[in-house]
Amino acid sequence: MPLFWLFLIVLAIAAGAYLLARSRVLSMAGDDRRALHSLPSYYGSNAAMKSAVPALLLLVAWLLAQPFIVDNAVSSLIPDAAIADNSSRALVMAEVRRTADGLDMAVASGGLTEALARSEGLDLDVATSSLQEAGAIVTSQLTEPVLAAAQQFRALNTIGARWMSVAVIIVALIGATWGIREASPAFRARNTVERGVRALLIAAASIAILTTLGIVLSLVFNTIEFFRLYPASEFFFGLSWAPSFSGRGGASDLGILPLLWGTFYISIVALLVAVPVGLFAAIYLSEYASPKVRAIAKPLLEVLAGIPTIVYGLFALLTVGPLLVRVFGDDGLGWMQAGTAVMTAGLVMGIMLIPFVSSLSDDIINAVPQAMRDGSYGLGATQSETIRQVVLPAALPGIVGAILLAASRAIGETMIVVLGAGAAARLSLNPFEAMTTVTAKIVSQLTGDADFASPEALVAFALGMTLFVITLGLNIFALYIVRKYREQYE
Template structure:
């Protein structure tokens, strides 16, 4: 049974349970709501909640655990000698999943009966021809071993979905019956409903915390595995970035310094663009612009924050890069060799960061007490002198926090760097040369058919962990400064 059908059935049972639970409680009270312990809606909500909550929790856990269990069972039955030369078990399992999806597609289109799709003794050539007839691309590297594993994968998956439907719908029915039978006038339905909702809210908050912990642990464990294979001194102090995957010859040099330099260089240019423009825009909007102008200008500036970064990357590649090349390239000053350069990515990233600096600084400047402005003007200071000598010094801690938050956003940017700065890992002071950043190399190291047990793939986690520590430090510093500022003026 498809998951969508299971969800629809449970929701229908919950809706029916709401009506029936409410009616049963009213009937036990002789039709007078005043004889009930709680409002009638609480009795209906109790039945609906007990019908949905436990069944949906089991459904979510089942959908997460089942693919892991099935893949482990199928992979355990694949003999090591059946893994193709130059491949890995993980790559073979990706082929197994692809063929299993093709078998499902063949059954759904009527090109193959379910028994033939699940029969591990079916002729390989016959099944392959049927899949090819409906346009399923298998490739020449798919052999009988992959087909048998795919058939077993599909069979286990179908069995798992059947048991999942039985267990989930059984839990929904049990919750429905239990809550319905408890719906009488003396039942404390409001207490049960509010307690359940409180635990659901705690669970939602816990999911966010556990997700963060899971991300950090995955980075830590894979980073530890990387440093077991590669020297940490060469990684943190090496000045050459030259990964070499097995089978391509040579040895890898995985120095972090050129990537860090490119990241900081591009971020510095981006902040040099965004901070003055964003800060001046915030001062104008908060101190000089009228209500009508502010109502128009502030949303227009904040539109920049809603533009996808891939659009900024294309803007850097197709517009800013050629424009800079026409001025600083061979036809101009001769400093620039190609449109992809540090300056290209830095300028576009600075434009992207303007609303971050502007909006945060505007809110911080507006939070400065009006009494400080009135006192300065009352002593004879002009408006501009009040802004320079009173408002900005008072708002400086918050503005610094906004700049640090923008810096952490710049350090973590990927698409603008990939499309606008190039992929060269080098140490250079020339802003018109192509360089790359940590985030861009994380993407490149995890792209393609690579063995995740090799240092060349595990280094992505080391890069991610290092970048995580840097941005976390900036965020903590920014939040500390902003919190201290708010405590002073709230």
């Protein structure tokens, strides 16, 4: 059964439980609402909640657990002899999943019947031609073990989906029956519903924490696996970044220092552009601009935040880079050899970050109480003196937070760096040379042709973990500075 229809069935059962519980409690009270402990809607909501929530939780848990169970079951069926020396079980399983998807496409297009797709005697040539006609992506030569594993993969997924539908509907019906039977005038339905809503709110609030924990754990385990294959000392203190993918020979140099230098260098240039422009724009909009000017200028400024980063990257590649070459290149000062450089990416990234600084700083400055301004004016201070000595110190913690948000956005940017700064990993102070960042190399390492179990692929997780720790340290340091200043100001 399609997932959408299963979801609709659960909602229909919950809606039916709501109506039945509500009508049941009203009939038991003789349509006298004064005889009820709670409003009739609470009795219906209790039945609907007990019907829908457990069923949907079971659905989500099943969808999360089934891929792991099926993958483990199918992986155990693949003999070691079917795995080539230059491959791995993970790559074979990826091919099995692609073949299974191709069989589904072939059945849907009519190139294969369902019975033939499930048949253990399916000929390899017939299967290959059917997959090609259906447009399936199969990157290697189809083999008998892969085809058999793909058929088993489809069969287990089909069985799992069928049992999932049955289990979810049964749980929804049991919950509906339970909620309807509880509907009696003396039942404290409002208390039960409010406790349930509070539990749902707690669960929603926990999603962010659990998501962060999952991200950290996924990085930690793969980072540990990387350091089992590659020395940590060479990674953290190496001055060269030269990965050599499998099949090309040579050893890989995976030193992170050139990448960190490029990341911080480009981010510093971007912040040097974004912070002054964004902060001055926020001061003008909040303190000097008339309501008409503010109503027009602020939305126009915030449009910059809605432009896709790939568009900024193209702007850096096609406009800013050639413009800088004309000014600082051979025809100008002779400092710049190509359009891809730290300065190109930094300037464009700084333009992208202006609305992050200006919009947040503007809201923070406007939040400063007007009484503080009036007190400063009463003491004889001018408007500029009030802004400099009263408003900005009071808004400084929030402004630091806005700058930190912009810095985090700059550190995590990828497309502008790829198109505007190049891909060269080097240690240099020249802002007119091409460099790259940690995020750009994470993308390139995970899209390369290396085995996922190799250091060249696992290094992406070590890079991500290092960037995570650095960003966390910056946040802690900024929080310390803000709290210390706030204590002195108060």
